[in-house]
Amino acid sequence: MRLRNKPWAQELIKNNEQYILVEPTAMAGNWQKRFAKSQPLELELGSGKGKFILEQAKKHPEKNFIAMELQTMAAAMILKKQLAEKLPNLQILVANGQNLLELFAVDEISKMYLNFSDPWPKTRHEKRRLTAPNFLKLYQQVLQDNGQLEFKTDNQGLFEYSLVSMSNYGLHFEQISLNLHASVLADDNVTTEYEEKFAQKGQPIYFLTCRF
Ligand SMILES: C[S@@+](CC[C@H](N)C(=O)[O-])C[C@H]1O[C@@H](n2cnc3c(N)ncnc32)[C@H](O)[C@@H]1O
Structure with a gap:
């Protein structure tokens, strides 16, 4: 955008x-x-x-x-x-x-949200993805020890990349959904502008929460 x-x-x-x-x-x-x-x-x-x-x-x-x-x-x-x-x-x-x-x-934030982050699909742009290890390192510092990271996207490639990147970094996953709007987590979900647009087209929304 x-x-x-x-x-x-x-x-x-x-x-x-x-x-x-x-x-x-x-x-x-x-x-x-x-x-x-x-x-x-x-x-x-x-x-x-x-x-x-x-x-x-x-x-x-x-x-x-x-x-x-x-x-x-x-x-x-x-x-x-x-x-x-x-x-x-x-x-x-x-x-x-x-x-x-x-x-x-350090430790100033209790929870962070990444919603429909730009996918930067080219490998040479990996460092710009907000779930790349260089960014995870920053989140780890500003988030409190028990702080949570929540991530939503419509982009399957970015979601798969993020699962690997976060897992390799040592993050602990708490919730994962490959179709947020069809899951029990939908009740509590607050949508974003991008999310409304993609959901209206029938695209699944990928979702996860994790902690360092
Ligand atoms: C694809 S849009 C999604 C907007 C909104 N979260 C939604 O779901 O409707 C991504 C937004 O992230 C912002 N953004 C991208 N990289 C950023 C960065 N490094 N720091 C701050 N904002 C960034 C962009 O300017 C853009 O507004």
């Missing part, structure tokens, strides 16, 4: 720093101060337009959430939705997941 930058987006972001930060330099270890209450912190990496994280934050007021997104334009679209809702437990972060260690302290 590539979105064209619009002039209103920069202005909106600049005027709403209580909800959104762009590549902040001094937030590691300090995220709880951005929320109304100090409570478990969950991070979605690659939030897109934010459907999942807004619904998740509404459903779980007992947790704090961060929507992390590389594209300014997508983050501005999340911000628009947040300005309509003003959820006290949701913050938006414009940054690249490659910089997680500069953005979060």
Whole structure:
């Protein structure tokens, strides 16, 4: 998903720093101060337009959430939705997941979500896949010891790659589904924009949760 930058987006972001930060330099270890209450912190990496994280934050007021997104334009679209809702437990972060260690302290996060991450099918792009070992190493550091990683995708190739990559890294799988919407896990599932699109076409959604 590539979105064209619009002039209103920069202005909106600049005027709403209580909800959104762009590549902040001094937030590691300090995220709880951005929320109304100090409570478990969950991070979605690659939030897109934010459907999942807004619904998740509404459903779980007992947790704090961060929507992390590389594209300014997508983050501005999340911000628009947040300005309509003003959820006290949701913050938006414009940054690249490659910089997680500069953005979060060790053990600062209790759960991470990877939803419909870009598949990067070419072997030479493996390091860009958000389930490649270079990324898993970052998640291991920012996640608490018992922290959970949740991953959903429509892409069979990326799912198979991720199972191998995570298994080789030593992650322990807790739940695996090759058809999330037809499983018992569907009751609790909050969908993303991409998920809605693929599910409507009848494609199965692959799902897993695991811990380091
Ligand atoms: C295919 S879209 C899926 C969006 C959303 N999660 C959904 O399921 O509808 C992947 C999103 O991840 C973002 N993304 C990809 N790599 C990223 C990275 N390294 N750091 C932060 N965001 C990233 C992209 O900009 C894009 O918005």
